[in-house]
Amino acid sequence: MTTQNTESAGVSTAQDSNQSDVLLNVQNLKMHFPITRGIILQRQVGSIKAVDGITFELMRGETLGLVGESGCGKSTTGRAILQLYEPTAGEVIFEGQDLTEINSGELRRMRRRMQMIFQDPYASLNPRMTVGSIVGEPLEVHKIGGSRREQQQRVQELLEIVGLNPYFINRYPHEFSGGQRQRIGVARALAVNPSFIVCDEPISALDVSIQAQVINLLEDLQSEMGLTYLFIAHDLSVVRHISDRIAVMYLGKIVELADREELYENPLHPYTQALLSAVPIPDPEIEKKRQRIILEGDVPSPAEPPTGCNFNTRCPQVMEICHQYEPSFADVGDGHRVACFLYDEVESLDESGQPVSHTA
Amino acid sequence: MGNLIEVRNLQTQFFTQDGIVHAVNGINYDVAEGETVAIVGESGSGKSVGVMSLIRLIPEPPGKIVNGEVNFDGQDLLQLNEEELRQIRGNRIAMIFQDPMTSLNPVLTIGRQITEALELHLNMNREESRARAIELLELVGIPDAGARLDDYPHQFSGGMRQRVMIAMGLSCNPQLLIADEPTTALDVTIQAQIVDLVTRLQSELGMAIIWITHDLGVVAGLADRVLVMYAGFIVEEGPVDVIYGQPRHPYTLGLLRSIPRLDLGRQKRLIPIEGLPPDLLDPPQSCPFAPRCPFVIDKCLEENPPLMSIDAVRKSACWVDLSDVEIYDTSADEQVEAVA
Ligand SMILES: Nc1ncnc2c1ncn2[C@@H]1O[C@H](COP(=O)(O)OP(=O)(O)OP(=O)(O)O)[C@@H](O)[C@H]1O
Numbered sequence: 177m178t179t180q181n182t183e184s185a186g187v188s189t190a191q192d193s194n195q196s197d198v199l200l201n202v203q204n205l206k207m208h209f210p211i212t213r214g215i216i217l218q219r220q221v222g223s224i225k226a227v228d229g230i231t232f233e234l235m236r237g238e239t240l241g242l243v244g245e246s247g248c249g250k251s252t253t254g255r256a257i258l259q260l261y262e263p264t265a266g267e268v269i270f271e272g273q274d275l276t277e278i279n280s281g282e283l284r285r286m287r288r289r290m291q292m293i294f295q296d297p298y299a300s301l302n303p304r305m306t307v308g309s310i311v312g313e314p315l316e317v318h319k320i321g322g323s324r325r326e327q328q329q330r331v332q333e334l335l336e337i338v339g340l341n342p343y344f345i346n347r348y349p350h351e352f353s354g355g356q357r358q359r360i361g362v363a364r365a366l367a368v369n370p371s372f373i374v375c376d377e378p379i380s381a382l383d384v385s386i387q388a389q390v391i392n393l394l395e396d397l398q399s400e401m402g403l404t405y406l407f408i409a410h411d412l413s414v415v416r417h418i419s420d421r422i423a424v425m426y427l428g429k430i431v432e433l434a435d436r437e438e439l440y441e442n443p444l445h446p447y448t449q450a451l452l453s454a455v456p457i458p459d460p461e462i463e464k465k466r467q468r469i470i471l472e473g474d475v476p477s478p479a480e481p482p483t484g485c486n487f488n489t490r491c492p493q494v495m496e497i498c499h500q501y502e503p504s505f506a507d508v509g510d511g512h513r514v515a516c517f518l519y520d521e522v523e524s525l526d527e528s529g530q531p532v533s534h535t536a
Numbered sequence: 537m538g539n540l541i542e543v544r545n546l547q548t549q550f551f552t553q554d555g556i557v558h559a560v561n562g563i564n565y566d567v568a569e570g571e572t573v574a575i576v577g578e579s580g581s582g583k584s585v586g587v588m589s590l591i592r593l594i595p596e597p598p599g600k601i602v603n604g605e606v607n608f609d610g611q612d613l614l615q616l617n618e619e620e621l622r623q624i625r626g627n628r629i630a631m632i633f634q635d636p637m638t639s640l641n642p643v644l645t646i647g648r649q650i651t652e653a654l655e656l657h658l659n660m661n662r663e664e665s666r667a668r669a670i671e672l673l674e675l676v677g678i679p680d681a682g683a684r685l686d687d688y689p690h691q692f693s694g695g696m697r698q699r700v701m702i703a704m705g706l707s708c709n710p711q712l713l714i715a716d717e718p719t720t721a722l723d724v725t726i727q728a729q730i731v732d733l734v735t736r737l738q739s740e741l742g743m744a745i746i747w748i749t750h751d752l753g754v755v756a757g758l759a760d761r762v763l764v765m766y767a768g769f770i771v772e773e774g775p776v777d778v779i780y781g782q783p784r785h786p787y788t789l790g791l792l793r794s795i796p797r798l799d800l801g802r803q804k805r806l807i808p809i810e811g812l813p814p815d816l817l818d819p820p821q822s823c824p825f826a827p828r829c830p831f832v833i834d835k836c837l838e839e840n841p842p843l844m845s846i847d848a849v850r851k852s853a854c855w856v857d858l859s860d861v862e863i864y865d866t867s868a869d870e871q872v873e874a875v876a
Pocket residue numbers: 209224225226244245246247248249250251252253410478
């Protein structure tokens with residue numbers, strides 16, 4: 177979000193002038209993992225449809241929140257975009273180039289522009305490396321650090337940017353708290369001057385009192401450097417705070433995407449509505465009066481998603497058509513997109529179960 | 537209503553290679569019959585050690601309950617022998633843990649794990665206990681309970697396993713249910729199912745609950761009373777609406793301020809609590825929150841404030857009067873419409 181960035185920091189970055197640019201364009205992205213049986217002769221007996229055809233755009237300088245329940249495919253989406261997995265299908269057009277098409281040399285060059293911050297600050301840092309070598313490693317990999325001295329200087333600069341004492345450069349990860357480790361992860365991601373960062377639940381493993389520190393840091397860095405974020409989280413309150421637009425995922429698909437306030441004030445998809453109603457609010461007065469939508473049952477396995485609308489096994493408003501057809505991800509106005517027959521112009525079904533006036 | 541459990545001056549420490557971990561530093565509280573008390577605080581603040589001490593589930597060594605009394609229905613649990621305690625644990629006081637996978641036995645069927653407790657505590661025979669197990673699974677909303685009895689834990693989802701844990705916890709009609717972050721590992725929609733389930737069961741069965749969590753949102757809808765822990769101390773205590781309406785300890789205030797709220801206009805900037813909690817190996821003599829506290833005065837550095845009554849229902853461990861401080865400084869908030 178740009179209004180906030182420019183007014184709070186008062187800095188004008190190169191990105192300001194072309195903020196409406198599309199930085200990333202994801203088209204019908206699929207990531208299926210094979211399920212194999214047999215020890216010697218592995219045969220594929222099915223596939224886990226972790227990400228199953230998602231489409232969205234990300235503007236330069238924007239933060240897109242990606243929310244959904246555990247296992248719905250958020251991390252896989254992030255990884256498939258960065259080509260840490262080889263996508264099963266679809267296009268990932270980043271700064272005008274389709275990453276799924278380019279050769280490995282080109283991809284390596286593009287990697288500098290895209291980084292990832294991980295969910296678990298404990299597991300994602302190599303315990304045997306010093307902070308200096310962890311943060312400096314990307315410089316080395318991409319051979320952009322210059323001399324040893326210059327590299328060291330750059331690392332100290334980075335530590336300062338993320339609010340760590342540059343003097344910590346020779347310490348090891350275990351000497352830091354969770355919040356500090358997450359800062360180290362951020363410094364490492366920033367080392368190569370990326371324009372795009374996938375933040376995969378960067379605060380979920382942190383204590384409440386520390387979470388706000390890291391959120392503020394990410395916001396400051398964005399306004400200073402014009403970064404673009406894909407911010408993955410399951411905490412809807414945090415996502416609302418940090419995002420410009422929000423995409424809601426369920427079982428490998430994006431079911432709704434809208435501007436932040438539009439999504440919270442006017443959620444259309446029954447899953448989004450249930451998700452929002454489930455978020456506890458730290459106010460007893462409100463909580464006592466709230467009517468929750470309690471969803472029945474569990475998320476189906478992504479190896480055998482239901483046919484038709486994949487939410488039909490839990491949807492409180494399920495209709496007959498939802499079992500037979502899959503709703504399209506349609507724009508209902510002002511870029512608010514939703515995949516649900518409640519908003520599709522389907523009047524009724526004829527005797528054979530065919531929709532009568534389906535606007536495909 | 538009378539007190540079901542009274543905790544007095546409970547103090548638990550761990551004697552480790554690096555020194556003494558001061559995990560719980562003399563805490564006092566009561567839980568009335570049928571009441572729900574939430575314990576909140578960040579990780580390491582002594583929430584789990586505090587409740588595990590009640591039923592002496594602290595690994596000894598390195599742990600040791602060095603002081604205190606836990607009066608439950610007229611007896612001090614800390615004075616009972618192992619056999620007497622076993623009669624109470626899992627029977628009159630039940631406990632549910634954070635991670636249902638580690639607390640369920642992976643090689644026993646779901647059914648067997650429930651019937652075992654019933655046979656042990658309630659002297660039921662095989663048929664009786666099996667029938668009761670089905671009843672319990674139905675009670676916690678497991679569909680087709682009779683057939684699922686012969687499944688193993690790994691065949692259940694996380695939310696279902698937690699429901700099984702609750703079924704087991706409730707199997708002997710406990711007077712007190714201790715739930716240690718039972719929804720932390722679960723998604724919000726599943727969390728809502730579990731919270732809904734537990735509140736419904738409580739109104740049917742009438743047990744008291746101690747619910748531990750770090751999520752202030754969950755507490756708001758669930759608890760009658762809240763205890764806030766910091767560095768092994770209870771720093772604030774009171775009815776849930778009073779605490780959330782006007783926190784009187786800077787740590788509670790800081791927690792409420794640092795989380796974004798779904799229902800409020802979007803805060804322009806979150807107000808974090810700066811710094812880190814103290815090292816419990818070397819706890820300060822001062823107020824433990826002093827290094828992070830925006831209200832600190834000289835006295836805080838000299839003397840750790842005890843938990844003091846502010847009025848008839850609430851207590852706070854702080855030398856400074858926060859009664860005029862607003863939780864949300866609305867002037868600093870960016871109003872939602874400005875974002876368009
Ligand atoms: N390498 C893999 N091989 C097989 N299946 C995988 C692999 N990675 C992920 N999956 C499966 O794909 C689905 C989506 O996983 P993903 O990690 O993207 O979920 P997520 O939304 O990030 O969840 P969480 O909130 O728990 O982090 C899950 O069913 C998961 O088990």
